[in-house]
Amino acid sequence: MAEPELVDVVVVGLGVGGEEVAGRLAEAGLTVVGIERDLVGGECPYWGCVPSKMMIRAANALAEAHRVNELAGSAQVQPDWAPVAKRIRAEATDTWDDKVAVDRFTGKGGRFVRGSGRLDGPNRVHVGDQVFQARYGVVLGTGTRPSVPPIDGLADTPYWTNHQAIEVEELPASLLVLGGGAIGLELAQVFARFGVRVTVIEAADRVLAAEEPEASALAADALRADGVEIHTGVKAGRVGHDGDTFTVHADGAEFTGEKLLVVTGRKAHLDELGLDTVGVDAGQRYLPVNDRMHVTRGIWAVGDLTGEGAFTHIAMYQAGIVVADLLDHMRRTKGGPDASGTASVVGGAAGVVSAVGGAMSAGGSTAAPGSVPVADYRALPRVTFTDPEVGAVGLTEQQARERGVNVQVGYADLTSSARGWIHKTGNAGFIKLIADADQGVLVGATSAGPAGGEVLSALVVAVHAAVPISQLRHMIYAYPTFHRAIEDALRALK
Numbered sequence: 001m002a003e004p005e006l007v008d009v010v011v012v013g014l015g016v017g018g019e020e021v022a023g024r025l026a027e028a029g030l031t032v033v034g035i036e037r038d039l040v041g042g043e044c045p046y047w048g049c050v051p052s053k054m055m056i057r058a059a060n061a062l063a064e065a066h067r068v069n070e071l072a073g074s075a076q077v078q079p080d081w082a083p084v085a086k087r088i089r090a091e092a093t094d095t096w097d098d099k100v101a102v103d104r105f106t107g108k109g110g111r112f113v114r115g116s117g118r119l120d121g122p123n124r125v126h127v128g129d130q131v132f133q134a135r136y137g138v139v140l141g142t143g144t145r146p147s148v149p150p151i152d153g154l155a156d157t158p159y160w161t162n163h164q165a166i167e168v169e170e171l172p173a174s175l176l177v178l179g180g181g182a183i184g185l186e187l188a189q190v191f192a193r194f195g196v197r198v199t200v201i202e203a204a205d206r207v208l209a210a211e212e213p214e215a216s217a218l219a220a221d222a223l224r225a226d227g228v229e230i231h232t233g234v235k236a237g238r239v240g241h242d243g244d245t246f247t248v249h250a251d252g253a254e255f256t257g258e259k260l261l262v263v264t265g266r267k268a269h270l271d272e273l274g275l276d277t278v279g280v281d282a283g284q285r286y287l288p289v290n291d292r293m294h295v296t297r298g299i300w301a302v303g304d305l306t307g308e309g310a311f312t313h314i315a316m317y318q319a320g321i322v323v324a325d326l327l328d329h330m331r332r333t334k335g336g337p338d339a340s341g342t343a344s345v346v347g348g349a350a351g352v353v354s355a356v357g358g359a360m361s362a363g364g365s366t367a368a369p370g371s372v373p374v375a376d377y378r379a380l381p382r383v384t385f386t387d388p389e390v391g392a393v394g395l396t397e398q399q400a401r402e403r404g405v406n407v408q409v410g411y412a413d414l415t416s417s418a419r420g421w422i423h424k425t426g427n428a429g430f431i432k433l434i435a436d437a438d439q440g441v442l443v444g445a446t447s448a449g450p451a452g453g454e455v456l457s458a459l460v461v462a463v464h465a466a467v468p469i470s471q472l473r474h475m476i477y478a479y480p481t482f483h484r485a486i487e488d489a490l491r492a493l494k
């Protein structure tokens with residue numbers, strides 16, 4: 001085995017979170033080794049957010065064209081998957097090639113190593129036959145992979161995960177979707193709008209089970225209107241594949257489809273990271289971190305791996321905290337870099353620390369000593385990009401009640417708002433507000449509708465900054481916007 005090479009920081013996994021941390025630390029002048037075994041950028045740009053939203057954009061254009069018939073004459077629509085597949089290949093993923101991303105990182109001064117990184121004691125990482133010893137710390141950003149349930153027969157079939165669904169060049173005639181969460185519903189609606197016969201099978205008693213029941217009902221109605229068959233409360237017991245067709249046996253029923261997409265959640269693979277060598281239990285579902293993303297001495301984690309929410313915006317938010325904290329830690333480390341390195345590196349570090357700290361505390365996070373922000377997930381926004389979109393922030397009504405909040409609920413239907421009525425076809429949606437009556441603030445909200453994810457931003461500010469409800473009621477809401485329904489929901493709080 002090679003002698004360990006001394007560097008400042010090692011980042012294992014260059015997905016959204018790891019790439020952000022590694023790039024910013026390299027820009028700050030540290031010697032940073034970034035290790036990625038697959039594609040720099042991770043799931044989001046190649047098999048997640050970006051290509052799926054390109055698919056949704058295309059599918060929504062088809063749906064909007066169909067609405068012409070009710071509003072503006074007649075339109076003939078001939079769906080064609082080829083331009084969608086081409087755009088994903090050419091514009092989103094460079095045919096699943098990360099040269100641009102690797103160059104972006106090395107252009108910032110980072111050193112890139114392709115391979116699987118594994119801890120081997122405090123601050124030491126193996127990758128292939130190389131060993132790196134990190135002077136200041138190791139950051140783990142290894143994300144998650146699809147969690148495939150142990151259903152009898154499933155592992156022996158050529159089922160799809162999100163990877164095959166995103167890479168598909170020619171659509172199947174029919175598709176079974178196992179899992180009615182956000183990813184399952186988004187992809188189900190896209191494929192249905194391109195003419196695929198889609199069946200969603202969900203074990204919980206409703207789709208989007210983590211969101212408000214009203215959101216589940218709205219999304220299910222919308223997908224059914226697009227021709228999607230939805231079966232809830234149905235647990236798949238066995239899966240078979242005869243070479244052409246998948247069969248899912250569930251609670252006495254049988255569902256068949258040309259392809260089977262499994263989107264039943266994600267799993268962190270902690271056992272691959274050598275965590276036992278630093279005294280951390282690798283048998284957990286996620287890697288617990290404190291509010292500065294520390295796992296244990298000298299190790300930070302960022303992104304999906306931490307289990308704080310599987311969203312790109314969480315990974316980016318946490319990355320800002322890791323960068324600030326690591327630079328702060330470096331500044332305080334006794335016997336840090338030598339005098340020549342200290343001046344520039346610490347100078348750069350201080351700049352980044354105060355810049356990040358300032359930005360975060362202006363946004364409401366509590367700044368810890370040394371102006372390093374700490375994580376605050378109270379106002380975590382999430383959007384399911386179905387049509388209508390379902391945006392949500394903070395607590396659902398049930399979560400708030402379970403936490404003993406003195407709950408008030410305000411609900412407004414979008415279809416009866418001025419803008420909803422004008423919009424007509426495609427206007428389904430609602431605003432639901434969850435208030436803490438004792439504190440006089442909102443602790444959660446759902447904004448569903450044609451621009452549900454965008455309207456959500458006002459509600460995120462309200463929850464994040466704990467804006468008094470009395471002030472929200474005395475704001476001016478532009479007429480006739482979708483977000484004006486927030487005012488109706490505030491009036492309905494009881």
Ligand SMILES: Cc1cc2nc3c(=O)[nH]c(=O)nc-3n(C[C@H](O)[C@H](O)[C@H](O)COP(=O)(O)OP(=O)(O)OC[C@H]3O[C@@H](n4cnc5c(N)ncnc54)[C@H](O)[C@@H]3O)c2cc1C
Binds near residue numbers: 047053116305312385
């Ligand atoms: C279909 C789909 C749609 C999505 N849509 C959205 C959306 O609209 N909005 C949103 O916010 N989020 C969305 N997400 C979630 C988003 O993609 C993730 O939250 C985000 O990618 C998490 O980033 P990450 O850095 O934690 O991990 P990842 O992106 O998973 O990256 C981790 C990286 O680590 C690498 N790695 C793992 N182990 C090792 C190792 N030992 N050594 C070296 N490298 C390693 C992996 O190869 C990977 O590249 C979507 C996800 C999917 C699947």
